[in-house]
Amino acid sequence: MGIRSAFAVMAGKLTAKMLHIMGRGATSLPGVVMLKICPNVLGAMAKDIKVICVTGTNGKTTTCHAITDIIEANGYTALTNSAGANMLNGVVSCFMNAATLTGKVKRDYAVLECDEASLRHITKSFGKLDVTVVVTNVFRDQLDRYGEVLTTLDLIEQGLAHIPQVDLVLNADCSLTSSLAFSTKHKSVTFFGVNTSFDEQSSADISDAVYCIKCKTKYKYRTHTFGHLGDFYCENCGYSRVKPLIAVDEVKAFNAASADVLMSIEDKQYDAKITLPGAYNIYNGLAAAAIGKVIGLDDKKIIASMSKLTTPFGRMEHIPLGDKGVEMILVKNPAGFNEVISFLTAHCTADDDILFGLNDNSADGTDVSWIWDVEFEKLSTRIAQIGGDKQTFFFTGKRGEDLEVRLKYAGFDTERFTLDKDYRTLIQTLKGTGRHTYMVLSYTVMLAFRDKLGEVVELKKYAR
Amino acid sequence: MDRIKICHLYHDVLNLYGDTGNVVSMRKRLEWRGFDVEVSDLSFGDFDKSVKYDIIFIGGGQDFEQGILTEDLFKYKAGWLTEQIENDTVVLAICGGYQMLGNYYITDKGDNIKFLGAVDFYTKASSPRMIGNIVYSTELNGDSPVAAFENHSGKTYLGKGVEPLGKVIKGFGNNGEDGGEGARYKNVFATYGHGPLLPKNPVFCDSILLTALKKHGVNDLSELDDRIETAALKNALALYG
Numbered sequence: 001m002g003i004r005s006a007f008a009v010m011a012g013k014l015t016a017k018m019l020h021i022m023g024r025g026a027t028s029l030p031g032v033v034m035l036k037i038c039p040n041v042l043g044a045m046a047k048d049i050k051v052i053c054v055t056g057t058n059g060k061t062t063t064c065h066a067i068t069d070i071i072e073a074n075g076y077t078a079l080t081n082s083a084g085a086n087m088l089n090g091v092v093s094c095f096m097n098a099a100t101l102t103g104k105v106k107r108d109y110a111v112l113e114c115d116e117a118s119l120r121h122i123t124k125s126f127g128k129l130d131v132t133v134v135v136t137n138v139f140r141d142q143l144d145r146y147g148e149v150l151t152t153l154d155l156i157e158q159g160l161a162h163i164p165q166v167d168l169v170l171n172a173d174c175s176l177t178s179s180l181a182f183s184t185k186h187k188s189v190t191f192f193g194v195n196t197s198f199d200e201q202s203s204a205d206i207s208d209a210v211y212c213i214k215c216k217t218k219y220k221y222r223t224h225t226f227g228h229l230g231d232f233y234c235e236n237c238g239y240s241r242v243k244p245l246i247a248v249d250e251v252k253a254f255n256a257a258s259a260d261v262l263m264s265i266e267d268k269q270y271d272a273k274i275t276l277p278g279a280y281n282i283y284n285g286l287a288a289a290a291i292g293k294v295i296g297l298d299d300k301k302i303i304a305s306m307s308k309l310t311t312p313f314g315r316m317e318h319i320p321l322g323d324k325g326v327e328m329i330l331v332k333n334p335a336g337f338n339e340v341i342s343f344l345t346a347h348c349t350a351d352d353d354i355l356f357g358l359n360d361n362s363a364d365g366t367d368v369s370w371i372w373d374v375e376f377e378k379l380s381t382r383i384a385q386i387g388g389d390k391q392t393f394f395f396t397g398k399r400g401e402d403l404e405v406r407l408k409y410a411g412f413d414t415e416r417f418t419l420d421k422d423y424r425t426l427i428q429t430l431k432g433t434g435r436h437t438y439m440v441l442s443y444t445v446m447l448a449f450r451d452k453l454g455e456v457v458e459l460k461k462y463a464r
Numbered sequence: 465m466d467r468i469k470i471c472h473l474y475h476d477v478l479n480l481y482g483d484t485g486n487v488v489s490m491r492k493r494l495e496w497r498g499f500d501v502e503v504s505d506l507s508f509g510d511f512d513k514s515v516k517y518d519i520i521f522i523g524g525g526q527d528f529e530q531g532i533l534t535e536d537l538f539k540y541k542a543g544w545l546t547e548q549i550e551n552d553t554v555v556l557a558i559c560g561g562y563q564m565l566g567n568y569y570i571t572d573k574g575d576n577i578k579f580l581g582a583v584d585f586y587t588k589a590s591s592p593r594m595i596g597n598i599v600y601s602t603e604l605n606g607d608s609p610v611a612a613f614e615n616h617s618g619k620t621y622l623g624k625g626v627e628p629l630g631k632v633i634k635g636f637g638n639n640g641e642d643g644g645e646g647a648r649y650k651n652v653f654a655t656y657g658h659g660p661l662l663p664k665n666p667v668f669c670d671s672i673l674l675t676a677l678k679k680h681g682v683n684d685l686s687e688l689d690d691r692i693e694t695a696a697l698k699n700a701l702a703l704y705g
Contacts, residue, residue: 148526216532367613369658372482401696
């Protein structure tokens with residue numbers, strides 16, 4: 001570490017300390033200060049560490065969490081950033097927090113969640129380092145910010161262009177993601193994927209990548225999981241899915257908080273339990289397993305780790321509010337929300353209430369029209385079947401009314417709607433129902449709601 | 465009662481910003497009033513041109529897909545769609561679907577892409593994108609302005625015989641210059657408003673439905689309980705009006 005970067009780390013720590021004294025929480029300011037003093041401070045701090053970047057539209061946080069679980073369960077140390085700090089300043093600050101006063105970071109791995117648009121700023125400092133990049137998937141997300149899915153893919157390509165020595169870990173089932181194996185330079189590629197369909201009639205809505213990225217012919221699918229993910233192929237130009245090295249061959253059971261699967265690593269098959277809720281999390285578990293393979297763990301250790309994965313902040317997080325508690329679920333885009341709808345359709349009973357919360361701040365996406373791409377009709381049909389006439393549907397957030405309209409047109413009974421934009425009174429209401437509630441919230445609603453929940457119940461701390 | 469037929473043109477490509485919600489809104493508001501509704505998705509390739517639709521809906525899409533789309537448009541749909549418009553079929557076109565009805569599109573490289581030419585206007589690429597909540601006035605939405613969301617890089621300029629659909633109160637509209645938003649021609653309603661447009665602007669939805677229902681001898685619509693829709697509209701106007 002050079003004098004300049006060491007000085008930058010000290011200045012960063014001092015800034016953080018001052019902010020703390022002033023009663024301000026972690027902000028991006030220390031990172032800003034450090035980068036001003038030494039633009040390459042990140043590269044200097046990461047010099048002796050193996051870096052794993054995780055990017056993609058959905059599953060970044062859960063995948064980082066799962067990777068960290070695997071790494072730590074196998075005796076290594078890791079530093080990781082929080083979801084709210086996935087841009088350059090946040091990454092710099094997270095290294096700074098882990099560094100000694102002289103700027104040394106004593107960890108084996110850095111597991112970094114990287115915003116798709118920020119990846120290129122972050123990888124700029126990693127040009128000569130040992131770097132692995134996981135790309136979970138590319139879906140439509142906050143289009144008002146990135147424009148289109150191809151823009152997102154292009155941003156990731158720009159990020160990878162800085163690090164031709166990278167070991168790539170890619171979702172084989174996403175035609176957009178797996179194209180990175182052909183469009184970028186890299187040292188190696190490890191594919192993960194699912195070799196089976198999740199349900200029979202799931203092919204209805206392949207909408208984010210319908211046409212071949214190379215020749216614009218409509219893709220065909222041998223198997224299909226959700227969204228545009230599956231065993232795709234193009235009849236015209238031959239672009240097709242690569243057989244994944246790490247895969248789920250069969251799903252034996254989807255449980256409320258885990259899935260029993262038959263998993264293969266290279267050509268060996270194993271029974272495994274992936275302890276993450278929801279079908280979509282199978283992919284996040286597999287991404288972590290692929291990292292296990294890349295860092296050289298043996299198959300048995302990888303399979304054993306799958307059954308010890310835990311969910312991060314806001315991803316089906318249980319909070320002990322009232323008698324039955326609440327589960328908090330974060331939704332960010334149609335693909336993720338549809339998977340939550342699938343989960344609720346399978347597991348919601350007449351004894352569960354549901355709270356839906358939507359803001360339109362930039363972290364949520366300023367355009368709320370995406371809620372019309374979410375298949376609430378599926379859930380409404382299910383709810384009519386279970387006959388939950390005691391169920392209440394709560395709405396909150398700046399655009400809670402828009403959700404009410406959406407659910408009305410999906411066939412929900414509006415007599416059971418309750419809108420309350422005051423989080424404090426809403427929490428008291430939920431506490432008093434004596435019933436269990438699923439809370440399905442957009443990002444900034446979740447942050448603010450969790451804050452207010454912290455006034456009445458003990459919450460887990462999520463800083464690592 | 466006659467069956468009301470809605471055609472969702474290029475439903476699998478022009479579906480970027482929840483615009484399908486407009487079809488849901490039209491269908492539900494007809495069904496709640498006892499009409500029999502049939503929605504037909506019409507995608508690429510040849511199709512049965514003898515079916516008479518009451519309403520044709522065209523949504524917005526990604527640039528990547530516009531290329532595939534214009535090829536199909538000129539091969540299979542252009543003559544038919546122009547004829548439907550000339551014969552006073554109701555057409556609701558949003559964003560990319562709106563631009564497609566015009567004469568041409570000038571790309572950022574200066575290339576001229578030929579479009580349908582059914583309505584006299586053209587669109588020119590510009591930068592930066594025009595993104596954000598939009599509020600505009602139009603008599604189609606009764607006493608209230610329309611609240612929607614726009615996201616387009618093209619600036620649209622209307623020809624002489626084409627009226628804008630509304631007047632911009634907040635946002636960009638057609639080009640951010642002349643205050644006009646959308647286009648009216650015969651029974652074509654074209655706009656940059658996503659949101660989607662109709663669920664939150666129920667009076668606008670009913671105006672479109674009523675235009676289409678006149679052919680069936682229906683001249684007024686029974687009232688619906690729109691408290692939830694109106695509350696959402698008022699909320700959006702309070703935030704962004």
